[in-house]
Amino acid sequence: MDTCVNEPTSCKEPQEVDPNALIHPELRIHSYGSYLRRRFGCRVSKVNVDAGFTCPNRDGSKGTGGCIYCNNVSFSPKDTQSVIPLEEQLAAGMAHHRQRLGSEKFIVYFQKYTNTYASVDVLADLYRRALSHPDVVGISVGTRPDALSEEALGLLTEIARTRYVCLELGLQSMDDDILSRINRGHTLDEFLETVQRAAGHGFEICVHLIYGFPGELAEEFLKTADLIASLPVDSIKLHQLHAVEGTELAGMYRRGEFIPVSLQEYVATAADFLERLPARVTVQRLYGSAPLAISVAPRWGLKNNQMWYAVINELRRRGTWQGCRVE
Numbered sequence: 342m343d344t345c346v347n348e349p350t351s352c353k354e355p356q357e358v359d360p361n362a363l364i365h366p367e368l369r370i371h372s373y374g375s376y377l378r379r380r381f382g383c384r385v386s387k388v389n390v391d392a393g394f395t396c397p398n399r400d401g402s403k404g405t406g407g408c409i410y411c412n413n414v415s416f417s418p419k420d421t422q423s424v425i426p427l428e429e430q431l432a433a434g435m436a437h438h439r440q441r442l443g444s445e446k447f448i449v450y451f452q453k454y455t456n457t458y459a460s461v462d463v464l465a466d467l468y469r470r471a472l473s474h475p476d477v478v479g480i481s482v483g484t485r486p487d488a489l490s491e492e493a494l495g496l497l498t499e500i501a502r503t504r505y506v507c508l509e510l511g512l513q514s515m516d517d518d519i520l521s522r523i524n525r526g527h528t529l530d531e532f533l534e535t536v537q538r539a540a541g542h543g544f545e546i547c548v549h550l551i552y553g554f555p556g557e558l559a560e561e562f563l564k565t566a567d568l569i570a571s572l573p574v575d576s577i578k579l580h581q582l583h584a585v586e587g588t589e590l591a592g593m594y595r596r597g598e599f600i601p602v603s604l605q606e607y608v609a610t611a612a613d614f615l616e617r618l619p620a621r622v623t624v625q626r627l628y629g630s631a632p633l634a635i636s637v638a639p640r641w642g643l644k645n646n647q648m649w650y651a652v653i654n655e656l657r658r659r660g661t662w663q664g665c666r667v668e
Contacts, residue, residue: 362620363376363620363621364620364662364663364664368653369653369656369657369661369662369663370615370624370653370656370662370663371620371621371622371623371624371663371664372623372624373576373623373624373625376623377448380505381446381478383445383446384442384443384444384445384446385444385445385446385447385448385478386435386438386442386444386446386447386448387447387448387449387450387481388430388431388434388435388438388447388448388449388450389430389434389450389452390427390430390431390434390449390450390451390452390471391425391430391452391453392427392451392453392456392467394451394453394454394455394456394458394459395454395455395458396454396455396458396485396488397455397458397485397487397488397526398485398524398525398526399454403487403526403527404524404526406524406589407524408513408523408524408525408526409522409523409524409588409589409590409593410523410551410582410583410584410585410588410589410590411588412585412586412587412588412631412635427467427470427471428470428474431447431449431471431474431477434447435447435474435476445476446476446477446478447474447476447477447478448477448478448479448480448481448505448507449471449472449477449479449480449481450480450481450483451467451468451471451480451481451482451483452483453483455483455484455485455488456482456483456484457482457484457488457489457490457493458484458485458488460492461490461492461493461495461496464493464496465496468480468482468496468500469500472500472504478504478505479504479505479506479507480500480504480505480506480507481506481507481508481509481547482497482506482507482508482509483509483511483549484508484509484510484511485510485511485526485527486510486511486512486527486531486532486534486535486536487526487527487531487535489508489535489538489539494538494539494542497542497544498542498543498544500544501542501543501544502543505544505545506543506544506545507544507545507546507547507575507576508539508544508545508546508547509547509548509549509578510532510535510536510539510546510547510548510549511549512529512532512548512549512550512565513525513549513550513551514550514551514554514557514562514565515529515532515564515565515568516529516554516557516561517529519554519556519557522554522555522556523554524589533572536548536572536573536574537573540573541573545575545576546573546574546575546576547574547575547576547577547578547625548569548572548574548576548577548578549577549578550565550577550578550579550580551579551580551581551582551629552579552580552581552582552602552607552610552611552614553581553582553601553602553607554582555593555598555599555600559606559610559613562610562614563610563613563614563617565614566614566615566617566618567617569618569619569622570617570618570619570622570667574622575621575622575623576622576623576624576625577618577622577623577624577625578625578626579611579614579624579626579627580626580627580628580629581601581602581607581628581629581639582599582601582602583601583629583630583631583636583637583638583639584599584601584637584638585631585635585636585637586635586636586637587635590637591637591638594637594638595637599638601638601639602639603639604639604641604643604651608648608651608652608655609655611627611652611655612652612655612656612659612661615652615656615662615663615664616656616661616662616663616664616665616666617664617666617667618663618664618667619664619667620663620664620667624663626645627648627649627652628643628645628648628649630643630644630645
């Protein structure tokens with residue numbers, strides 16, 4: 342994998358950069374955690390909740406079956422189930438993060454499925470219930486590029502006037518052929534149109550990306566960093582494609598139609614991606630994992646922080662950092 346051997350002369354070692362710069366000198370990236378600490382003056386954690394949404398790619402509106410890799414159980418804590426009242430989910434999540442990390446404030450993350458896919462009255466009730474807790478500073482709302490109505494956009498804009506709001510859009514790939522093959526149900530153009538509609542409304546935009554789709558080349562995936570650089574995007578989430586039980590991708594793996602990328606390739610490509618990602622963009626995630634009981638492939642057995650440091654150590658080995666290849 343190519344590295345920044347011929348670095349631009351304008352690049353400087355992160356520790357030489359002005360201390361107010363965005364790149365964390367030890368992490369070599371602009372981490373979302375350090376951004377939140379700077380913004381709110383304390384440790385802030387995201388608390389996942391399940392508000393009982395479905396998805397237009399499951400209920401027949403856009404398609405059925407969902408994306409070939411999607412099983413929401415794979416990334417949902419056991420205390421986040423729609424049958425549990427929102428307030429109880431929130432209390433359990435906050436207690437967990439207070440004990441584990443010493444977190445003081447929280448962002449409520451509406452994560453499962455498509456969290457703008459309801460009437461604006463339903464959305465307003467859910468979002469405002471989450472924001473009513475005194476230790477909640479804002480909300481993060483995961484959705485699809487084709488499921489942001491003007492009414493939902495207006496609601497998020499209104500909330501963002503006084504509270505922190507992050508809109509999380511699942512792009513996954515900028516290749517329309519890949520989007521079609523994975524049954525994503527939307528196109529790159531729909532994503533671009535939604536980003537432009539959502540920009541300038543006082544809330545942040547986060548983009549979700551996956552690397553390792555069948556037939557995907559690293560050099561093609563890396564063009565996504567250039568795309569992100571050209572857009573009003575504030576943060577990214579990146580993880581490797583991994584198969585879990587209950588998905589079409591698991592069947593593809595067992596039939597030999599999906600060969601996961603190796604850990605070495607993923608770490609190298611993630612580092613390549615970060616080198617091309619502007620320093621202004623915060624990094625929220627670099628790894629996707631699933632409970633061992635439903636994990637199919639790859640089974641790397643790493644915790645999230647172990648993957649973070651695998652990628653960070655690769656940047657250190659190269660002597661590079663986020664944004665060093667941005668012209």
